[in-house]
Amino acid sequence: MTKRNPKQERARRKVDEIIRTTSRIIEEGRFHEATTHSIAKEAGVGVGTIYEYFDSKEDIVISLLEQETRALWGRIEQHVPDWIEMDTVAALESFVTVLVDLAFEKRGLAQVMFGYVPGLMHREPVVQLRGQxxxxxxxxxxxxxxASNQEVRDTNAFMMANALIGVLLGIGQGVPSTVTRESLVQQLSRVFRLLVEHQEEIL
Structure with missing residues (x-):
């Protein structure tokens, strides 16, 4: 997160470039060797500009996390009108598929997040994403x-959301190579189907 919000357009462009540069460095697998000086050089700004808005590399990564979670949820929201028209199980399976696809797409970023940001699961962007x-x-x-039993529905929703966000971030911790995108989708979908069926049985 930034120490202060840049107010002028020129300053906002510099901050955005610092974050974009950090994202590229992560994607290229060079983050752990990078320093604030090298990030500044690649971003085309002075190192003083970095410290004007960020305290450390960690702060830049957290700002990147904020951007990525907003973008991720924006992509998910595009599917909501279609999911509303589906039955519950089909909609949840589609939600799982989209989220797992995004997780594999961003696995390099997730690896850095888990390895570099303390208490990641309790950071505001992750908490907000889990709530959404x-x-x-x-x-x-x-x-x-x-769904008239709100307590059962809310409990299942909490469990499903935590499972989804756990998978999204857990992929970055190092999923075994034998675990494929397809197998993850199948496993999560199976769990969600069981939860929905169990909810019906309870009620």
Whole structure:
């Protein structure tokens, strides 16, 4: 996160370039060797500009995390109108597929996040993303006739959202090469189907 928000357009462009440069360095696998000086050089700014807005490399990464979680949720929201038209299980399976695809796409960033940012799961962008996922799952579960038991629905939504965000970030911790995108989608979808069926049985 930035120490202060840049107010002028020129300053905002510099901050954005610092964050973009850091993202590129991460994607290229050079983050651990990078310093604030090398990031500044590649971004075309003075190192003083970095310290004007960030305290450390960690702060730049957290700002990148904020941008990425906003962009990720924006991509998820594009699918919501379609999911509303599906039955609950099909909508949840589609949600799982989209999120796993995004997780594999951003696995390099997730690796750096877990390895470099202390207490990642409790950082505000991750907490907010988990809350958004939980609200979406509640929405999808709540369309069913059996969703009148709010306590059961909310518990399932909490479990599903935590599972999804855990997978999203856990992929960055080093998923074994034998675990494929397809197998993750199948495993999560199976768990979600069981939760929905269990909810129906309870009610």
């Amino acid at each position: 996922a939980e609200m979406l799952v509640k929405l999808l579960l709540g369309r069913q006739a059996f």
